[in-house]
Amino acid sequence: MAPSPSTAADAPVLEARGLAKSYGQVVALECGDLTVAGGEIHALLGSNGSGKSTLCKILAGAVKADAGELLQRGRRITLQSPSDARDAGIGTVYQETSLIPALTVAQNIQLGIEARSRLRLVDSGRSRREAVRRIEDFGSTLGIRFGPDDIVGDLAIDQQQLVEIIRVVSRRPSLVIFDEATASLDRVQVDGAFALLRRLREEGKSAILVTHRMDEIFSIADRVTVMRNGRSVGTREVRDVDPAALIDLMTGAPADAPPVSRRAQGSEQPILTVRDLSSDAFRDVSFALRRGEVLGLGGLQGQGQSELLRTIFGALKPKSGEIEMAGIPGAPATPAAAVRRGLAFASGDRKRYGTFAIRSIFENLAIARLAQSRSPLVSRARLEPRLMQSISGAKLKFGRLDDSISTLSGGNQQKVVIGRWLDTDPKVLLLDDPTKGIDIRAKRDLYEMFSVLQEKGLAIVIYSSDATELLEIADRILVINGGHVVDELKDDRKTEFELNAAALKGA
Ligand SMILES: Nc1ncnc2c1ncn2[C@@H]1O[C@H](COP(=O)(O)OP(=O)(O)OP(=O)(O)O)[C@@H](O)[C@H]1O
Ligand SMILES: [Mg+2]
Numbered sequence: 001m002a003p004s005p006s007t008a009a010d011a012p013v014l015e016a017r018g019l020a021k022s023y024g025q026v027v028a029l030e031c032g033d034l035t036v037a038g039g040e041i042h043a044l045l046g047s048n049g050s051g052k053s054t055l056c057k058i059l060a061g062a063v064k065a066d067a068g069e070l071l072q073r074g075r076r077i078t079l080q081s082p083s084d085a086r087d088a089g090i091g092t093v094y095q096e097t098s099l100i101p102a103l104t105v106a107q108n109i110q111l112g113i114e115a116r117s118r119l120r121l122v123d124s125g126r127s128r129r130e131a132v133r134r135i136e137d138f139g140s141t142l143g144i145r146f147g148p149d150d151i152v153g154d155l156a157i158d159q160q161q162l163v164e165i166i167r168v169v170s171r172r173p174s175l176v177i178f179d180e181a182t183a184s185l186d187r188v189q190v191d192g193a194f195a196l197l198r199r200l201r202e203e204g205k206s207a208i209l210v211t212h213r214m215d216e217i218f219s220i221a222d223r224v225t226v227m228r229n230g231r232s233v234g235t236r237e238v239r240d241v242d243p244a245a246l247i248d249l250m251t252g253a254p255a256d257a258p259p260v261s262r263r264a265q266g267s268e269q270p271i272l273t274v275r276d277l278s279s280d281a282f283r284d285v286s287f288a289l290r291r292g293e294v295l296g297l298g299g300l301q302g303q304g305q306s307e308l309l310r311t312i313f314g315a316l317k318p319k320s321g322e323i324e325m326a327g328i329p330g331a332p333a334t335p336a337a338a339v340r341r342g343l344a345f346a347s348g349d350r351k352r353y354g355t356f357a358i359r360s361i362f363e364n365l366a367i368a369r370l371a372q373s374r375s376p377l378v379s380r381a382r383l384e385p386r387l388m389q390s391i392s393g394a395k396l397k398f399g400r401l402d403d404s405i406s407t408l409s410g411g412n413q414q415k416v417v418i419g420r421w422l423d424t425d426p427k428v429l430l431l432d433d434p435t436k437g438i439d440i441r442a443k444r445d446l447y448e449m450f451s452v453l454q455e456k457g458l459a460i461v462i463y464s465s466d467a468t469e470l471l472e473i474a475d476r477i478l479v480i481n482g483g484h485v486v487d488e489l490k491d492d493r494k495t496e497f498e499l500n501a502a503a504l505k506g507a
Pocket of ligand 2: 052053054
């Protein structure tokens with residue numbers, strides 16, 4: 001850059017100051033600060049839920065901040081919409097694409113910037129040629145397996161992601177944001193995408209790279225900003241730090257005294273034994289669970305934890321390996337078989353796995369009991385008092401039992417999803433991120449419910465995307481990375497530092 005008296009030329013491409021965003025009671029971002037210089041790749045690092053995506057969405061104009069300000073080259077800007085951000089030269093690629101499945105690759109790439117005739121009509125021939133040029137220019141390093149006329153909805157996920165990357169990058173934004181944009185790509189494709197970022201950097205353009213992968217930060221980023229609990233807690237030159245220092249920043253070093261394991265473990269036979277269990281999503285998982293024990297599954301999201309839980313519950317078929325429950329070998333063939341053997345399952349992804357949205361609260365509560373019973377005839381008059389009794393500890397707030405479950409708040413819905421099992425007297429409760437997106441009061445109520453169950457001897461296997469929660473609830477934690485158990489944390493190694501280090505190890 002030529003020396004110039006103009007401050008605008010030296011000012012950061014983009015500066016975020018004190019950005020904040022809440023959703024109801026959930027504080028997604030408390031104080032987001034970020035300064036991106038011209039020609040730099042700036043990594044954003046932080047645990048799940050630390051506010052990275054919320055910060056990015058504000059910069060992308062997709063979410064409006066409650067507080068804080070944005071400056072572009074020293075000038076204050078307001079972004080009311082994604083198109084405002086695009087006009088300001090900010091392009092964003094998320095983990096989920098925003099492509100239109102029914103359109104072709106070329107149409108998606110040109111969307112919103114189609115070539116037009118003098119009468120403002122779309123010139124589809126010229127638009128397509130322009131898209132072809134962009135695909136050739138930017139797709140060559142990416143390992144693309146599509147042509148301009150392929151329908152996007154027919155492409156595999158990784159190929160769709162590459163279309164999205166070409167679409168955004170070929171518009172040459174002055175700032176491109178990759179929010180875990182490479183998560184669905186293989187190694188070669190990721191290298192290709194990074195080659196594009198380097199190319200933009202050589203042109204003096206900037207990038208924000210949200211990633212959980214340390215190796216990516218150290219191979220491509222110039223600086224890194226770390227986020228913790230909704231706040232930016234520090235920015236470092238990458239060449240001046242090492243991974244351990246970054247993990248310390250993520251977790252708030254020095255690490256607190258390790259929490260003491262509160263429960264003495266029974267020495268009896270395991271209630272659930274899993275041996276060398278494998279599927280497409282995980283490999284060679286083994287553990288033994290005792291009565292009253294809480295086994296945590298840690299690691300970044302999407303490393304196979306959810307599939308492991310659903311496999312144990314009989315909802316997915318294992319490829320190989322063994323499951324033994326209370327001395328009886330064999331994986332349950334169906335969830336109903338699992339329930340009869342004393343397993344229970346609840347997911348925080350209520351929309352997909354948990355609630356039957358059009359059904360009443362009563363039906364949602366009764367479903368577990370009905371799954372357990374072999375008889376189709378269960379009288380409501382007999383069932384209702386029992387269900388009310390078993391859920392009485394959960395502080396469920398509702399109008400009438402016949403109201404639709406969708407009338408309940410997220411936290412109360414989750415109490416139904418978990419509370420429905422209490423009456424089935426389960427031996428093992430499988431929890432898949434059970435408190436995702438619910439408020440702190442409802443969380444406390446659920447924890448109380450877990451500890452009551454535990455005292456009765458129930459064992460729990462829990463995956464949680466919230467590290468604090470996992471450390472608080474679990475007696476020991478299997479950390480899963482890429483489908484493998486990479487570490488087991490207990491006693492004085494059961495700390496947030498170790499959890500992060502293991503989750504990021506080899507990633
Ligand atoms: N639309 C929303 N409604 C309610 N809560 C939300 C919403 N978006 C985000 N949150 C919550 O805000 C917090 C921060 O979320 P955000 O997506 O910014 O985290 P992140 O750092 O990107 O995490 P990850 O690494 O898992 O992608 C989380 O607790 C999340 O559950
Ligand atoms: Mg995110």
